Amino acid sequence: MEPTSNLVTRLRDILESPVTAPGEPGYDHDRASFNTLTDHRPQAIVRAGSAEDVARAVGVAGDLRIPVAVQATGHGMGLSAPGDSLLVDVRRLDEVEVDPDGRTARVGGGATWDRVVAATAPRQLAPPIGSTGDVGVAGYITGGGVSFLGRQYGYAADNVREIELITPDGRRRRLTAHEEPELFWAVRGGKSNFGVVTSLVLDLMPVSEVYAGTLTFGGGSAARAFHGFLAWTRTVSDATTSVAVFRRLPPPMDPHDRCELVVNVVHVGSASSGRRELAGLRALSPDDDTVTAHPVARINALIPGPTRPGAFVSASGLFGELDAGGADRILRAVGPGVVLSPGLIEVRHLGGHFSKAPATPNAIANRDAGFALYITNPAASAAHADAIAAEHRTLLTTLAPDLTGGRIPTFLGTSDVAPDAVASAYAPEGWVRLRELKRRWDPHNLFRVNHNIR
Secondary structure, rough: OOOHHHHHHHHHHHEEEEEEEEOOHHHHHHEEEEEEEOOOOOEEEOOOOOHHHHHHHHHHHHHHHHHOEEEEOOOOOOOOOOOOEEEEEOOOOOOOEEOOOOOOEEOOOOOHHHHHHHHHHHHHOOOOOOOOOOOOOOHHHHHHOOOOOOHHHHHHHEEEEEEEEOOOOOOOEEEOHHHHHHHHHHHOOOHHHHHHHEEEEEEEEEEEEEEEEEEOOOHHHHHHHHHHHHHOOOOOOEEEEEEEEEEOOOOOHHHHHHEEEEEEEEOOOOOHHHHHHHHHHHOOOOEHHHHHHHHHHHHHHHHOOOOOOOOOOEEEEEEEEOOOHHHHHHHHHHOOOOOOOEEEEEEEEEHHHHHOOOOOOOOOOOOOEEEEOOOOEEEHHHHHHHHHHHHHHHHHHHHHHHHHOOOOHHHHOOOOOOHHHHOOOOOOOHHHHHHHHHHOOOOOOOOOOOOOOO
16 A cells, blocks of 8 residues: 555544555445546545535645545546546535426436436426436536537536535635636636536426437438438427437448438427428428427436446537538548448537527637537547547548537647637637636636636
């Protein structure tokens, strides 16, 4: 067993929460991340059981000038926590309290969307959830959160009333539109750069059922279906949010058959209004169609996503409006017949309320984009991950004529940690403002194990 560090000793003297160190039982379990490309090796891990202990732990790290990493589920970490760092694990802060009359929920900083939906659905209310129920709410929202209810209700970050944040000085602060408004603006989009989120108050949507599921088109019809999908998006109401996914299948299948197009759809409304909205897509004759009415309690299970930890390499970008020429260029880069690594290439329809500024502004920018691009592939090893990252860079270069140059913070991946990549997720004036706030609130950059605002 390794010698106990000064950090570990000090933390154990003042915390009620468990503290683990390298070589101790539980350390490997506590440092594990959903994306195993982030290989955390901190000198101490605090499994926080209270906001008070988070504040005390951050205060000690500040005294010692030790970098702080924050993790709940580990889906969105950009960097591995290094050997001199403190990892604050907030997954035990998973309480959810619903106010059905006010249509809000107070959510702990470690709660997952599964837990929130379980609490809100019986009240016929829905949170601004994405496509994966085991994602942590706080990390998702601080990155913006591209919700499957988003064309109707905007980014998840647009639907936050209040945040409790432990700032780098170890203090608990309440952030609202009127209390610490500058910090409230920055945290909703600025990821973990300004401290540890220990709770949030979210707006809930009056949604009792959705018309949702997937339509699948085989390789022989994928190109025609993608053109049809883009044309269809120009006809739908804000109640329908969708994403077209080129699903790349592994060998030994023929290259042309390794690519199928899957369209994921969530319509906020009744089955009858959903059928009207989807008529144009169904006219394209999908090979499989699972779209039907579901109670909102099932929303987490409707859109397939990874359910087991693994190594995932991702990249992202934003498109403007895509015409037939843009569709052809995308198909030449990622469509049937193109040999690419197995994985997913998503073209997500934005617009609607994604494009509208919220009543209380936040750091999310690039709202004029028509579609979001997200690429993700599993990796078998570190060397394989490097090869996939190189493939992503080639794809982004090929698609550059149609990309805006911007990104969404939520979709920043393990390859997007360079300053220019992080800056691309914000408006130029917003990036200046974020850097000024970072200097003011975190002058020693304690919170740098992330997509860092330097």
